[in-house]
Amino acid sequence: MAAQLSREQQGITLRGSAEIVAEFFSYGINSILYQRGIYPPETFTRVQKYGLTLLVTTDPELKNYLNNVVEQMKEWLYKCTVQRLVVVISSIENNEVLERWQFDIECDKNARGESAPREKSQKAIQDEIRSVIRQITATVTFLPLLETAYKDLVVPEKWEESGPQFIANSEEVRLRSFTTTIHKVNSMVAYKKDSFP
Amino acid sequence: MAALGGTESPGVMAAPGSQASPLLTAETPSALERGRSGRRSRRSAPAALSPAVSVVFPGAVSRESCCRFACELLKHVLHQRHQLPLPYEQLAYFCRRAAQDGDVIKKPPSVGLASKKCQQVLVELEGVLQHLEAMFSLTLVPRVLILLGGNAVSPKELYELNLEGICVGSAEKSLKTTSCVRKLFHSLFIADVFSELKALPITGTVVMLQGHRNCGAEWFRPKLNYKVPTRGRKLTINLSCDGDVDISASAQTVTSAWEDYIWFQAPVTLKGFHE
16 A cells, blocks of 8 residues: 555656556456356456456466466566467367457557656546457447357466467458557457458 | 448447547437327427437347347446446356355445345346336337436436337347347447446336327336426437338337327336445
């Protein structure tokens, strides 16, 4: 609480911005995993964040994996070296990419040399993030049903090299963006084109 | 819908944070609304323009689909406007689990998903949804209103589902309900109608709909003199059918006696809750 109050009073630093964005990815990925039925709902618990009730995993292995991802992202965000985070949902049967959540990150590298924090309130950033999280929830109302959930809940061990994992014949919708003034995150989801009337 | 690739700019979608969208238009009250109760209304000051989302289905739509549109929209509005902490189905799941196993999140008995308040809200909402279903089986429903805050005459927010343009067909000759519902919510998502709105405190939600005066509705109460409010924030969702519609489908727009359709109000006011 003291650290948050201090951040609220002092504005946004590069370190603080990296933490905010990494935290968003933590909750955002948890939301995707829950909303898209990738893991069973009974493995999630409710928490309050951004003025919302959010679902986060209680699975120890998955928690550990996501914590590692978030910590690594925090470091890359601080260094302004990460440009995009993609959450790929693919079929267990044939590895076909079914859904692709893409988070594009813009970093103002001028912030690396700045001593003074930038002026933007935590509340304003939180409001923007809340809108994005709400949109993640809202996508469930129209995204195709995923049949691939719950099987062989194996958590990957580490980062490894990968291609872009694009979806053949896809539709895309863009979600709202948010910015800390140092990092800006643009979100979108791509999914297999299917039977809308 | 536009299929996008690479880093191209969006096609038919709202840019993040933008106020306007190709699917979001402004409209004035309909002729039906102006000519309520079969008489021409007096000339009054022009109503303020309100945003609208239009969805066109390429074929007939069943009555079941129309009912689903109304029910899903009600659930969606309640969550998006902060009256429910989770979407309805997810809330029902956690509420049932909390009631059976005790809530994992320890809270005072008055709040939380095991609370009587949560149970009450879910029971009331389930009741409204069931009665909506019954109503849609009794009569064609050209319009549904979801009124948040204030009262039915002067709400804070008004969501109007306009089904006048729907061609109602049999289940066999109509588009699939799930596909139509997805198309509706895809359009709402692209129009991004909720993100710019300030959070609403917990308030009452009233549901109203139009039906035939002789439909035999028992739960919904007729409101003969009701007029759709012109104040308050309003969003109209216009649904219609186009394309190769089977001629046996009875178009709601062909129905001749709109004067026989009156407003009905749900006898319960849904009150949301925060966790």
